[in-house]
Amino acid sequence: MQYRRSIGVMRQDDWQELMNMLxxxxxxxxxxxxxxxxxxxxxxxxxxxxxxxxxxxxxRTYSFNRWS
Incomplete structure (x- = not known):
């Protein structure tokens, strides 16, 4: 199984599960x-x-178009 970016960002529960595994x-x-x-x-x-x-x-990610 390959990682797909479309899955979305990691939630707090995901981070906690990762910490528990580590x-x-x-x-x-x-x-x-x-x-x-x-x-x-x-x-x-x-x-x-x-x-x-x-x-x-x-x-927060901001997208500024520098070239306009």
């Missing part, structure tokens, strides 16, 4: 003795960045 994956990686600290830190950083993005106010 937290679950983080627990899995932390319990895996073969995983490294770098892998764990990369996942934590990704979670932090996504949480920051979720907490930002929604952006």
């Amino acid at each position: 937290n679950h994956y983080l627990q899995y990686v932390q319990n895996d003795p073969a995983s490294s600290n770098d892998q764990i830190n990369d996942i934590k950083l990704l979670i932090h960045k996504l949480q920051h993005h979720i907490d930002l106010p929604p952006q």
Whole structure:
């Protein structure tokens, strides 16, 4: 299945589901003795960045025709 842009923007519920999946994956990686600290830190950083993005106010897109 390929990603289609026509699906629309991600809703708050979608972001929360994604965060839940990443937290679950983080627990899995932390319990895996073969995983490294770098892998764990990369996942934590990704979670932090996504949480920051979720907490930002929604952006509005404006279209200005510069050439008219």
